[in-house]
Amino acid sequence: MDALLQRINQNALNIQASSIRAFDEHISKIDGMIKLTLGEPDFSTPDHVKQAGIVAIEGDESHYFPTPGSLKLRQAASHFLNNKYQLRYDANTEVIVTVGATEALFASLLTVLNPGDKVVVPSPFFGMYQSMIRLIGGEPILIDTSADNFILTAEKLEAAFAEHGDAIKAVLINYPSNPTGAIWTEEQAKAVAKVLEDRPVFVISDEVYSELVYEGKHVSLGHFLPEQTIVINGLSKSHAMTGWRVGLVFAKAPVMEQVTKVHQQLVTTATSISQEAAYEALQNGANDAEPMREAYQARRDFVYQTMTELGFTIAKPNGAFYIFARIPEDLEQDSYQFALDVAEHARVGFIPGSGFGPGGEHHVRLSYAASMDDLEEAMKRIKEYITSLR
Ligand SMILES: Cc1ncc(COP(=O)(O)O)c(C=O)c1O
Known part of the structure; x- marks a missing residue:
């Protein structure tokens, strides 16, 4: 088997599996975790679109x-x-x-x-x-x-x-x-x-x-x-x-x-x-994104404000559903360790910024494509954790 594996395309051998998914899987084992890790809308596909899929199946x-x-x-x-x-x-x-x-x-x-x-x-x-x-x-x-x-x-x-x-x-x-x-x-x-x-x-x-x-x-x-x-x-x-x-x-x-x-x-x-x-x-459904966009915007504002008040530096994001926050200087600066600490002690899942290439270290990414209830609870936990460190 080893001899075979060595003959696999070198480029395939060299690429890494997604570090986001790996980190997410790692912290998913923690009980009661609120994950703000994956970049996926928390909304359902609009009903009229689902219906068109059903009609397509039934229409062979x-x-x-x-x-x-x-x-x-x-x-x-x-x-x-x-x-x-x-x-x-x-x-x-x-x-x-x-x-x-x-x-x-x-x-x-x-x-x-x-x-x-x-x-x-x-x-x-x-x-x-x-x-x-x-x-x-x-x-x-x-x-x-x-x-x-x-x-x-x-x-x-x-x-x-x-x-x-x-x-x-x-x-x-x-x-x-x-x-x-x-x-x-x-x-x-x-x-x-x-x-x-x-x-x-x-x-x-x-x-x-x-x-x-x-x-x-x-x-x-x-x-x-x-x-x-x-x-x-x-x-x-x-x-x-x-x-x-x-x-x-x-x-x-x-x-x-x-x-x-x-x-x-x-x-x-x-x-x-x-x-x-x-x-x-x-x-x-050309404008189906509109209600989602409004909801994301309210969530962005809430998370941006809370994290900024806690000392994170954030270039205010005007698109997508991510906040990329610079870790405050009085806290752990290694983004992997910081995200791990946050996962273990605050039970909130961020992604370490180091996985996103140059310019990413000392940052964490969080996705606010999560319910407002989850975001409120996550921000409460982060606040308590960071306050306890200071
Ligand atoms: C920037 C960017 N491009 C492409 C994709 C992949 O999109 P799709 O799910 O349509 O393949 C993603 C998914 O997260 C993304 O964030």
Whole structure:
């Protein structure tokens, strides 16, 4: 067996299983734990969407759909993006439906990267980016954004090009951001676009949290760099549909032609039942995220205020459902140890910031996609624990 295992793809051997899940599993054994660890809406999929799934099952929608996804869903997705964010993509040639945003990201990276290519990733970042890039044999170039309120600046991007030059094949952007909740302004996005516009570099723009923006508005690089940008979106967060596994890729036709081939090799096509439900979600539930967004915003305000009063430093997040908090200087500074202490003594689950890359150490991430009751109890426990330490 050992001899066999040694022959497994080195890139596969080298990637780590998700540190978030590992930490979550570790602390889940503690009795009475309130977990603010996983990035998943606590809402149910809207009823009309569930109903469409049931109708699809009963109507025997159990066959392969076209590789790019059903045309009506692609049309609804194209319309959704145009209406919401003024991004224009032809449903026939510039939109595909994937198995979650995860497959959308992987298919896009696999399409663009050769082994050895470098990909700029602003850090702290969503862990899967690094493992996907590495699995393909690429190299992530991590840019620490913690001194810039977690926004990639044009200056730091220029510096990365000065250092790595043409080896940089792509830039992977994620606003609203997991884990920081940061969103960028039009000016900030424009400045980054300016650095990229004359370079043959792809932008992979993961916009899965685009419907969860509180103050300000969602800005996509697809606006400023339509030819270079591959936009990733999906229904997991906007319609509380993580388990249905529906993602979307939008890109200009010549690029999409290639992404579609890769998508076909990976999965043939996305699930038919889920596509029927997703069509209903985008066609008749374009604003389904609104009540969720309002609830998240109230929770964000509550958690932000409580944690700030306790001495955590937080760049106020304007999107997604995460708070990325700098641990107060009078407390344990190792984020893994701090999160472990909090889990054991306060029975509240945070994720150590160190797992999110450069700029993440000394922070913890918490997800406020949890009920207000749980958040109130969690904040009460944290307050008591930290008070007891001081
Ligand atoms: C930034 C980001 N991108 C992509 C995904 C994956 O989304 P999906 O569940 O649609 O595959 C997540 C899930 O947490 C995420 O936070």
